[in-house]
Amino acid sequence: MSAGIAAVQARIGELRALVEGPSATVSTGSASTGSASVSTVASASFGSALAAASVPATTAAPASATGQGLVAAATKYLGVPYVWGGESLDEGGLDCSGLVQRSLADIGVTPVPRTAREQMTLGTAVPSLDQALPGDLVVFGGGNHIGIYVGEGRMIDAPKPGKAVTVREVYTEPTAIRRILPQAGAVPVAMSVAADPAVPVATDAASAVALAQRAALQALVGLGASGSGVAA
Numbered sequence: 001m002s003a004g005i006a007a008v009q010a011r012i013g014e015l016r017a018l019v020e021g022p023s024a025t026v027s028t029g030s031a032s033t034g035s036a037s038v039s040t041v042a043s044a045s046f047g048s049a050l051a052a053a054s055v056p057a058t059t060a061a062p063a064s065a066t067g068q069g070l071v072a073a074a075t076k077y078l079g080v081p082y083v084w085g086g087e088s089l090d091e092g093g094l095d096c097s098g099l100v101q102r103s104l105a106d107i108g109v110t111p112v113p114r115t116a117r118e119q120m121t122l123g124t125a126v127p128s129l130d131q132a133l134p135g136d137l138v139v140f141g142g143g144n145h146i147g148i149y150v151g152e153g154r155m156i157d158a159p160k161p162g163k164a165v166t167v168r169e170v171y172t173e174p175t176a177i178r179r180i181l182p183q184a185g186a187v188p189v190a191m192s193v194a195a196d197p198a199v200p201v202a203t204d205a206a207s208a209v210a211l212a213q214r215a216a217l218q219a220l221v222g223l224g225a226s227g228s229g230v231a232a
Helices: 002-019 021-054 067-075 096-106 186-190 205-225
Strands: 137-140 145-151 154-157 166-169 176-179
Touching (some): 096 145, 096 154
Antiparallel strands (some): 137 145, 154 166
């Protein structure tokens, strides 16, 4: 009798091992694998998100954008009233950093930070005003004001309330000068023969840049003299 009971119990044990044992093992393994997979995916997703958040936004400029082009774009706003926080004509005017942002956007340079303090981190540093070229950004007061260098010690900026976008002397040593665009100075160098002998010609890169600066400045002065509404 006891042998029969023992045989039955042994059979039950075998059946339980067949039913529960492999199932539990598979379940445990599956759960472990699933947890590992979820953990791996979550970790990868977090890592990707962290990497994306750690990469600073970069300002992209088309190949055709030049410092001279930025100066030309800014001249379209000569006479526009200063409006604090203004970044489009829909707001009635522009402030200093709004003029920079708007002019850069006009030549396809985006995205551009909104404030002067942020804009002064763009591009590369220029050591001094003597080395500044048309289109360089000139920053004052540690980031309180910004303008666009024209050449020969002058700049375009939106000065302050009650004034308008104008061309004027760089009134003090800039806190920072930032170069964000290349020059178009190589073009005049190739055109070394002038139709009019009285017209100065560029014979090297340095003189080409100087001529480009002078031409841009003369054009801007001409605009002011023709009654463009530029503030004094």
